[in-house]
Amino acid sequence: MATDVTDYISSLTGSDRLRIEEIYSAARALAPDAVEGYTYGVPALLYKGKGLLAVVRTKKHIGIYPFGNLAELASEVAAAGLDTTKGSIHLKDGQTLPVDLLGAFIRRRMEQIDRTGR
Numbered sequence: 850m851a852t853d854v855t856d857y858i859s860s861l862t863g864s865d866r867l868r869i870e871e872i873y874s875a876a877r878a879l880a881p882d883a884v885e886g887y888t889y890g891v892p893a894l895l896y897k898g899k900g901l902l903a904v905v906r907t908k909k910h911i912g913i914y915p916f917g918n919l920a921e922l923a924s925e926v927a928a929a930g931l932d933t934t935k936g937s938i939h940l941k942d943g944q945t946l947p948v949d950l951l952g953a954f955i956r957r958r959m960e961q962i963d964r965t966g967r
Contacts, residue, residue, distance in 0.1 A: 853885040857892040857905070865906045868940070872904045872913065875948055879955040889914070899962045902955065910939040913946060915954035917961050922953055 858870050876894055877883060883902075886895040891914070893903035900916035914937050919926070923933070929947055932939040940946060961967070 853887065854892045854894060855885060861906060864942075865911065868911060868945070869904050869906065872946055872951065873902075875951055876902050876955055879952050880959060888916075896959055897962050897966075899967065901958050901962075910941050913938040913940065915958060917958050917967075919954075921957060922950065925950055925953065 854873055858866060858873065861869060873894065880894065880896055880901060883894040883896050886893060886898075888895065888900040889903070891903045891905050893914070893916075894901045900914075902916065903912075903914040905912050905914075910932075915922075916936075919933065919936055919938070926933055926938060929950055931944065931946070932941070938946065
């Protein structure tokens with residue numbers, strides 16, 4: 850299994866690779882202090898050692914895991930027409946994650962980590 854984001858992306862092929870690479874690239878631009886790591890069993894971007902964002906391919910969709918704050922932006926996620934579970938967003942083929950929504954997740958999670966240390 851890949852141990853960090855770069856290795857994980859390198860293991861993917863086709864449109865999944867491109868879509869996941871684009872999300873991580875946008876996240877890195879929004880959080881330049883984030884580093885690659887591994888948390889909750891998946892490669893992820895970490896901020897101050899805490900999970901910031903993970904994006905992985907599952908059997909049915911691309912799963913986006915915005916650690917710590919999905920419920921806070923539930924209405925925005927719904928307005929974007931994206932499926933969710935308690936802690937993840939599901940991108941089906943052809944769907945994209947709006948950059949402004951990704952930015953909201955990144956900013957809120959970084960603020961949460963800065964404020965609470967968790």
